[in-house]
Amino acid sequence: MIVFWHVLFPVLLIFVSGFILQKIFHLDIKPISTMAVYLLLPLLVFDIFYKEAINLSFYQVFAAAVLIMFALIVLVVLLVKCFRFDRASLSALLLSTVFPNSGNFGIPVVLFAFGQKGLIYAMPMMIIHNVMMSTFGIYFAVSGKGGLKTALRTVIAQPQNYAVVLGILMQQFHIPLPGNIFQSVRYVSDAAIPVVMVVLGMQLANVSLRQFKFGRISFVLLIRLFASPLIAWGICAALRLNPLLTDVIVLLSAMPSAANTTLYAIQFNAQPKFVSSATFVTTVTSILTLAVLLNLLL
Secondary structure, three states, X not given: OHHHHHHHHHHHHHHHXXXXXXXXXXXXXXXXXXXXXXXXXXXXXXXXXXXXXXXXXHHHHHHHHHHHHHHHHHHHHHHHXXXXXXXXXXXXXXXXXXXXXXXXXXXHHHHHHHHHHHHHHHHHHHHHHHHHHHHHHHHHHHHHHHHHHHHHHHHHOOHHHHXXXXXXXXXXXXXXXXXXXXXXXXXXHHOHHHHHHHHHHHHHHOOOHHHOOHHHHHHXXXXXXXXXXXXXXXXXXXXXXXXXXXXXXXHHHOOOEOOHHHHHHHHOOOOXXXXXXXXXXXXXXXXXXXXXXXXXXX
């Protein structure tokens, strides 16, 4: 109950606020998602990489995160072939299952569970997940309808990727950013996560229970909340990572579907109603699964 009240409940309130806003005013979501994808998120990732130094733990987390991602991709592709889903459904399922909400959901949970020592490992994981979402996530969103060339062109055109490179270079070469400019970046980047969560709530307001594909959402639930942490535990054991790092990676891998994927689904029309529904259902269900997992880890 303490984890729910202090960590999970505030996140659900943001979803609900967006849901109520959309029910009352019936706003056009696309311009808001465009602002988030092309302005808020790039400044957020620049802010993170500009402040955080890359060290040994970053490379360990990077190796684990990449292996977990590819293991999940292989699992989803194999299951999609078994059930003979179409290409668009594959893209939507990959968006919903591969990327966990390690930022605005995972970071608070890790901080509550493991304190500052756990946060040292959680921050690099969140950074890497953001980079993977801005590359592989966008590729998945576009490839379902545009083909390989269109998907690659879209990935190359994303400002987030250049924000990452710029942030790393400025951090590594100790290039200072003038205080007033840095403050402006911070103001905008601080708005990124709340806006993404509000957009998700707004998108959910446009989805009715009749449109829920319960079979496929159950598919997402099993992979995102159960298979993903098991795969993460196996990979961490194979890499012989220390116990605390293993616990943090397993916990972050058990997070619900990332809210950013809803933005990409809306922006690139990759079955946004299904992706937002899957994000919502995994978020609500994770309240129970995370409570169980935390009792096992602590």
